[in-house]
Amino acid sequence: MYQSIDALQTVITRLCKDKGITVNKLATLSGITQSTIASILAGKSRNPKIETLRKLAVGYDMDYDVFIMHINSAQDEITPKPVNTKVGKFEHETGITVSRRLKELRSAKDVTLIDVYLATGVRVSYEDNFRSKDYSDLIALADYFDVSLDYLVGRSDCPDVGHKLERS
Numbered sequence: 308m309y310q311s312i313d314a315l316q317t318v319i320t321r322l323c324k325d326k327g328i329t330v331n332k333l334a335t336l337s338g339i340t341q342s343t344i345a346s347i348l349a350g351k352s353r354n355p356k357i358e359t360l361r362k363l364a365v366g367y368d369m370d371y372d373v374f375i376m377h378i379n380s381a382q383d384e385i386t387p388k389p390v391n392t393k394v395g396k397f398e399h400e401t402g403i404t405v406s407r408r409l410k411e412l413r414s415a416k417d418v419t420l421i422d423v424y425l426a427t428g429v430r431v432s433y434e435d436n437f438r439s440k441d442y443s444d445l446i447a448l449a450d451y452f453d454v455s456l457d458y459l460v461g462r463s464d465c466p467d468v469g470h471k472l473e474r475s
Contacts, residue, residue, distance in 0.1 A: 312353050314382035315360075319348060322367050322377065337366025376424055383430070404461035405445070412452040412466075427451050 323333055330348070334341040339362050346352035347359075364374035413423060424430065427447040449456050454466040 311382060311385065312347070312350060313385050314378050315355070316348055316350070317381040317385070318374075318377045319344065319363070321381070326367060333363070333366045336368075337362040339363065339366070373421060373424075376421075376430065379430055405459050408454075408459055408461075409448060409452070412454065416452065423448070423451065 319330070319333070323330060328336070330344050331341055333339075334344050339359060343352065343355075343359065347355055360374065361371050364371045367374065413420070427444075427450075429444045429447055445456055445459055449459055452466075455463060457463040458466045
């Protein structure tokens with residue numbers, strides 16, 4: 308689900324602003340009491356029920372999974388993953404290359420971050436600075452965009468040069 312109430316608070320505030328609604332309007336749209344939302348935002352309610360989260364998603368007119376994805380992305384912003392200093396510079400530079408290339412590929416394919424997430428399961432925060440240590444994320448993204456792993460990590464400037472995994 309999510310790791311901290313801080314991420315949920317951030318998402319509630321951000322989505323209300325983005326959608327141009329007040330917390331009171333969110334309460335009406337979601338069927339949750341204003342006091343429940345106020346308790347979450349004040350940190351008094353530290354572990355809301357799944358049903359509350361589902362109702363919040365309805366209030367924002369989005370799928371529950373997409374709402375949780377927003378919370379997970381906010382969690383990544385709040386607590387970035389630590390960088391190993393021995394390989395930190397390489398990983399940071401590679402992460403920037405991967406992020407830049409994925410952003411270009413997504414734009415060329417004319418798909419949204421949500422489309423990519425729903426097709427691959429890879430969190431949308433990759434465009435800020437790709438930090439995944441899970442190679443399956445890279446493989447899923449390379450397959451989705453039909454490019455080589457070498458291209459994604461900057462070892463090749465040609466999207467189809469390098470080794471692609473052959474699926475049987």
